[in-house]
Amino acid sequence: MSSSTETLTAVPRIRLKASNGWRALNLREFWQYRELLYFLSWRDIKVRYKQTALGALWAILQPFLTMLVFSLFFGNLAKMPSDGIPYPIFAFAALVPWTFFSNGLTQSGNSLIQSAGMLKKVYFPRLIVPISSILSGAVDFLFAFLVLIGLMFWYGIVPTINIIWLPVFLFLAFGTALGVGLWLSAMNVQFRDVRYTIPFLTQFWLFATPIAYPSSLLSEPWRTIYGINPMVGVVEGFRWALLGTATAPGPLIFVSALTMLTILITGMFYFRRMESTFADVV
Amino acid sequence: MSKLAISVESLGKQFRVGAATGSYSTLREKLVDLVGAPFYRLANLMRRNRQDAGTGDDILWALKDVSFQINCGEVVGIIGRNGAGKSTLLKILSQITEPSEGHADMFGRVGSLLEVGTGFHPELTGRENVYLNGAILGMSRAEIERKFDEIVAFAEVKRFIDTPVKHYSSGMCVRLAFAVAAHLEPEILIIDEVLAVGDASFQKKCLGKMEGVAKEGRTVLFVSHNMLAVQNLCSRVIWLHDGKIVRDGKPADVVSSYLRMSASMLTEQVWNDVTQAPGNHKVRLRKISVRGADRDRPDQLSIDQPCEIEVEYWNQRPQAVLHATLHVYTEQGILAFTTGSAEQAAMEDGAMPAGLFRSVCHLPANLLNTGVHRIVLLIVENRSRVTYRLEDALSFEMVELSKRHFGWQGREPGAVRPVLRWTTIQVQADEPVNMTPLPH
Numbered sequence A: 001m002s003s004s005t006e007t008l009t010a011v012p013r014i015r016l017k018a019s020n021g022w023r024a025l026n027l028r029e030f031w032q033y034r035e036l037l038y039f040l041s042w043r044d045i046k047v048r049y050k051q052t053a054l055g056a057l058w059a060i061l062q063p064f065l066t067m068l069v070f071s072l073f074f075g076n077l078a079k080m081p082s083d084g085i086p087y088p089i090f091a092f093a094a095l096v097p098w099t100f101f102s103n104g105l106t107q108s109g110n111s112l113i114q115s116a117g118m119l120k121k122v123y124f125p126r127l128i129v130p131i132s133s134i135l136s137g138a139v140d141f142l143f144a145f146l147v148l149i150g151l152m153f154w155y156g157i158v159p160t161i162n163i164i165w166l167p168v169f170l171f172l173a174f175g176t177a178l179g180v181g182l183w184l185s186a187m188n189v190q191f192r193d194v195r196y197t198i199p200f201l202t203q204f205w206l207f208a209t210p211i212a213y214p215s216s217l218l219s220e221p222w223r224t225i226y227g228i229n230p231m232v233g234v235v236e237g238f239r240w241a242l243l244g245t246a247t248a249p250g251p252l253i254f255v256s257a258l259t260m261l262t263i264l265i266t267g268m269f270y271f272r273r274m275e276s277t278f279a280d281v282v
Numbered sequence B: 001m002s003k004l005a006i007s008v009e010s011l012g013k014q015f016r017v018g019a020a021t022g023s024y025s026t027l028r029e030k031l032v033d034l035v036g037a038p039f040y041r042l043a044n045l046m047r048r049n050r051q052d053a054g055t056g057d058d059i060l061w062a063l064k065d066v067s068f069q070i071n072c073g074e075v076v077g078i079i080g081r082n083g084a085g086k087s088t089l090l091k092i093l094s095q096i097t098e099p100s101e102g103h104a105d106m107f108g109r110v111g112s113l114l115e116v117g118t119g120f121h122p123e124l125t126g127r128e129n130v131y132l133n134g135a136i137l138g139m140s141r142a143e144i145e146r147k148f149d150e151i152v153a154f155a156e157v158k159r160f161i162d163t164p165v166k167h168y169s170s171g172m173c174v175r176l177a178f179a180v181a182a183h184l185e186p187e188i189l190i191i192d193e194v195l196a197v198g199d200a201s202f203q204k205k206c207l208g209k210m211e212g213v214a215k216e217g218r219t220v221l222f223v224s225h226n227m228l229a230v231q232n233l234c235s236r237v238i239w240l241h242d243g244k245i246v247r248d249g250k251p252a253d254v255v256s257s258y259l260r261m262s263a264s265m266l267t268e269q270v271w272n273d274v275t276q277a278p279g280n281h282k283v284r285l286r287k288i289s290v291r292g293a294d295r296d297r298p299d300q301l302s303i304d305q306p307c308e309i310e311v312e313y314w315n316q317r318p319q320a321v322l323h324a325t326l327h328v329y330t331e332q333g334i335l336a337f338t339t340g341s342a343e344q345a346a347m348e349d350g351a352m353p354a355g356l357f358r359s360v361c362h363l364p365a366n367l368l369n370t371g372v373h374r375i376v377l378l379i380v381e382n383r384s385r386v387t388y389r390l391e392d393a394l395s396f397e398m399v400e401l402s403k404r405h406f407g408w409q410g411r412e413p414g415a416v417r418p419v420l421r422w423t424t425i426q427v428q429a430d431e432p433v434n435m436t437p438l439p440h
Helices: A002-010 A027-032 A034-048 A057-077 A087-114 A116-121 A128-135 A137-154 A161-190 A193-207 A222-226 A230-243 A251-281 B027-047 B086-093 B126-137 B141-155 B170-182 B200-215 B227-233 B251-265
Strands: A013-017 B004-019 B057-071 B075-079 B101-107 B110-113 B188-192 B219-223 B236-241 B244-249 B268-270 B283-292 B307-315 B322-329 B335-340 B355-363 B371-381 B385-398
Touching: A027 A034, A034 A128, A034 B126, A057 A087, A057 A137, A087 A116, A087 A128, A087 A137, A087 A161, A087 A193, A087 A230, A116 A251, A128 A137, A128 A161, A137 A230, A161 A193, A161 A230, A161 A251, A222 A251, A230 A251, B004 B086, B004 B219, B057 B086, B057 B101, B057 B219, B057 B236, B057 B244, B075 B086, B075 B227, B075 B251, B086 B101, B086 B110, B086 B188, B086 B219, B126 B141, B126 B170, B141 B170, B170 B200, B200 B219, B200 B227, B227 B251, B236 B251, B244 B251, B268 B385, B283 B371, B283 B385, B307 B322, B307 B371, B322 B355
Parallel strands: B075 B219, B075 B236, B110 B188, B188 B219
Antiparallel strands: A013 B101, B004 B057, B004 B101, B236 B244, B268 B283, B283 B307, B307 B355, B322 B335, B322 B371, B371 B385
């Protein structure tokens, strides 16, 4: 008898039963499926600009054209202050991470219903779907970022040493997009209403973020409180690290990071809780 | 003592079937409900209470109290009619959906193939799709790389491996997808009706591959409507009906009793309520039946009498071009032939107004052989695309009632049993040949 129990424990054993309430995140299993994460992101990148005439140029045009419009209306006509930086570069340094964020949010929010076929036919940790849809936007970000660097040279702006902090701010944008994306995608499975809410959400969020204007319009402590919107931290962080604006983020970033973590962690748990119903409902 | 691979313990799965209809009495109530619904649903979303689900909704148990144990190396077929719970069972064991009660233990790595080509992307090349599909099915990158050439050879698409699959024929696509899946090497393999795809020679190849899998001592669990394949491949068959196990045992016994039971049950199916009828937004079925042409004895299906298969369906969209097609399977699961109403169209140009249509297929005498026949009904759109498929549309037994005047009294072999015209004449008149042996 002891020999048979030995052989049983040697093979992996999975127990399938109804789960109730909150579930553990099971990040270990997620790690085992990291190759699938890679392949799905890679697929999205490959397919994204297939059969478009301009191809990957779209990755650049999106923030660039917005920058032109902003420069014309907010910079030239409304004479919006821009922390002593030429307005176009002031806006573009914010639009590059913003585009990454808003695309990531939109893609991940719709990701589960777009992968309905896969959800119903194959098992894998569902977290992979929204995460890969955001990761695939990283290539777009890279293109736009190169243009940003080029634009900085054009204006004769040399990045400060603080540029080493850039990945932190990028992660902040990623975490926020994922956190909100997790909430939205899980709700989207049951209520397609979410799908129509996402464009509004990103639009409101755009104006609630200091992209067209500087956050220095607010005085302390309001400016720090403004950091409750994590994208405030991202945008101000980018400007500080690249353009050397005097508005060193400090406590604002801390507030933003805290909000991001709250949304991300609650989002993950909510997602895991709803996960078991995805295949039945989607 | 052989090792356990799968252990299922009083497994059950319930589904809610829509909201109860006809509970509104006034427009005002309807409006209140309309306004209130989002909040009610939102509250439900937050609670996600399983026990609360019952109010106002019908509960359907897709599986109820199912228990069985499967040892390593067993090849188990699961049979049953549509809606018997086969796919639900496979989905639970594949970890795609959770059971509502009971539990299942899986000992070993599970690979499941519930659909051929899950995640295939038309814009990607064959090579790229192999990697993507492999990753989706749970193969590691190194594993795919190692088996890549073998997969491509199996699929017979070597020349087109760097072409986007949107330029593939559907057959090539299916072959490539199956080739990937066939090279999955889990300890437990779960397969749902995938042998129904591809052409005959490829099907044969797939069956061969599955036999190989079984011989290697891996555990296979598969759903099929192909009784021939089930009998040939499986060492054991489980028959599900209405979410419960009816029989579990030797393939020959279970299959024959399954066929006997379905034979006595399915000579007519009628759905009077268009909203509940099987189908989709394009077509809904109203009726399918088989009867003998002899009006006095319509329930007698004799091989030397003509019989009629009648199909009624609602065409839901004006100007659609729909046809009914029947696949006639024999008791052994062989597709004897297919026939479709497209051969004689209802309208001149084929376009049909919305409404109820009836197609009758007149089967002549002396075509079908004796034994149980199963009919698969397909509604085909524009003479090319299957828009709806009803797997177990009919099943009936053809009998032989008239006496034979010649010697052999057993069952004539063959998928069909036509009476063909033969002529035999004397070509030359000879004297009886002298049968003396020739000298060496």
